[in-house]
Each structure stands twice: as structure tokens, then as C-alpha cells.
Amino acid sequence: MMNTAIIVVDELYDFIDGSMACGHAAEAVEETVNLIRKNHSLPVLFVCDHHPANHSSFVEQGGPWPPHCVAGTHGGDIHEALHPFVQEELTFFKGCDPAVEQYSGFDGHNAAGQSLAEVLGLLEVELVYVVGIATEYCVRNTAEDLLRAGFKVSVIKDCLGYVTLDGHEAVLPELEAEGIRLI
Numbered sequence: 725m726m727n728t729a730i731i732v733v734d735e736l737y738d739f740i741d742g743s744m745a746c747g748h749a750a751e752a753v754e755e756t757v758n759l760i761r762k763n764h765s766l767p768v769l770f771v772c773d774h775h776p777a778n779h780s781s782f783v784e785q786g787g788p789w790p791p792h793c794v795a796g797t798h799g800g801d802i803h804e805a806l807h808p809f810v811q812e813e814l815t816f817f818k819g820c821d822p823a824v825e826q827y828s829g830f831d832g833h834n835a836a837g838q839s840l841a842e843v844l845g846l847l848e849v850e851l852v853y854v855v856g857i858a859t860e861y862c863v864r865n866t867a868e869d870l871l872r873a874g875f876k877v878s879v880i881k882d883c884l885g886y887v888t889l890d891g892h893e894a895v896l897p898e899l900e901a902e903g904i905r906l907i
Contacts, residue, residue, distance in 0.1 A: 726876070729767045729849045731840075732756055733829055733856025733863050735806060736772060738792040738799030739885060746858050747892070749885035753803045756855045756883045760809050767847055768809045769840065770802060771829030771856070771866060774817035781825045793819070816840050828865035830873070841873055851876040853907075855883030860891040867904050878905040 735756060740749040760768055773793035781787035793800040802810055816832030816839070819825070826832070829840050844852070852875050854867045863884060871877045879899060886892030900906050 726851045727848045728763075728851045728853065729769055729844060729847060730760060730763065730853045730855065731769045731771060731829060731866065731870075732802075732806065733771045733854065733866050734773050734793070734858070735770075735803050735856055735885075736793050736799065737801055737803065738773075738797075739857040740803060742792065742799040743790045744792045744887075746885040746887055747889055749857050752855065752857060752883050752885040753805055755880070757805050759853070759855065759880060759883055760806075763853075766853075767814060767849070768811075769829075769843065770806070770810055770815045771832050771840065771862070772800070772802065772815060772817050773819045773862070774800060775819045776822045778822050779819065780823050781819070785822075787825070795820070813838075814843065816843075827862045828869045829862070830866065830869035844875070849875070851878065854879045857885035858892075859884045859886040859895050861887070864895055864899065867899060868902065871902060871904055876905075877903075878907050880907050 739746050774795050777794050781789050782791045818832035856863050867877050
């Protein structure tokens, strides 16, 4: 069997029940916990929005989004149901530079300064299961970058939250057409 990992994108409180609460987000967390438990031997990597309070994507700075996932706030925390699976070296923070919007987990780094791609390489991962919030933005960009980097990518539909249901339903066939498997 191929070396496999689970990548959990932005299952953070602001996207679940906070300033940018998304559709199906609470269910996505529940399904993600079930997926991890069923595949308990697989490494689980977490990608987290981790913004400074003055991030350029925030409305106050002329961006499109309300303030969200500000470093050090409850809204930026990984959902507590996922805490048993979080490891510091497998947690990647993106959006830390106030001037740069980063939707993809490929832009994130762990506390040691390693990128998601570096750590997946060290783990000799070939296949990734991508889950998280939101389908239209960070999940899509992360899955596409993984595919471009040569990984086999599967997106688990039950484990996704979304900004709008229409947007979610429009993105899924586009991902599939690019070569990303939907499960």
C-alpha cells in the first residue's frame, strides 16, 4: 500500500462557529475525527490560518474577509475534538505575513520552519487524503498544489465545510476534472 497521510485544512473555530462560520463545518469536524480514528496508523498533518490582527485580507485593511483566525485567539484554534491528533511538528501555519494572502497549505510552515511539502517528503508520503474548510478556498488550493507537486490526492467530501453550498458543488467537479479523486 502507498504511504498515505491525512491533511486537515483549517478546521478552526472561526470557520466552524466564529466570524466566518461555514456550512457543514461542525459535521466536517465530526467526520474528520471518524476518518482519523478509522485510519489511526496514518500521520495527520494540520494546516492552520494564523493571521496577525492587521492582516491584509481583513476588511479593515481593504481585504474581502472579516477578521478571522487571528494568532492567539480562540477563533484561530483547532477544534478541541481534533486536539488528541495534533502534533507540533505536523502543524503548519499559513497567512502569518500581514501583506500576503495564503489559501494553500503549501504556503505554511511548522514551528521548525519546515514546509508541508518537506515534511510529506520526509514521511515518504505518496497519497494524501484532504479534508477541511472551506472547499472553495483553502481546501481547493491545498489539494491543487499537492497534485501539482506530484502527490496522488483524494478529497473526502463528507469531511468538508464550505462558504456556500453552490460554491462547494461547483468546485468538486472542477477538482475531479483536474485529476483529484473525490471520495
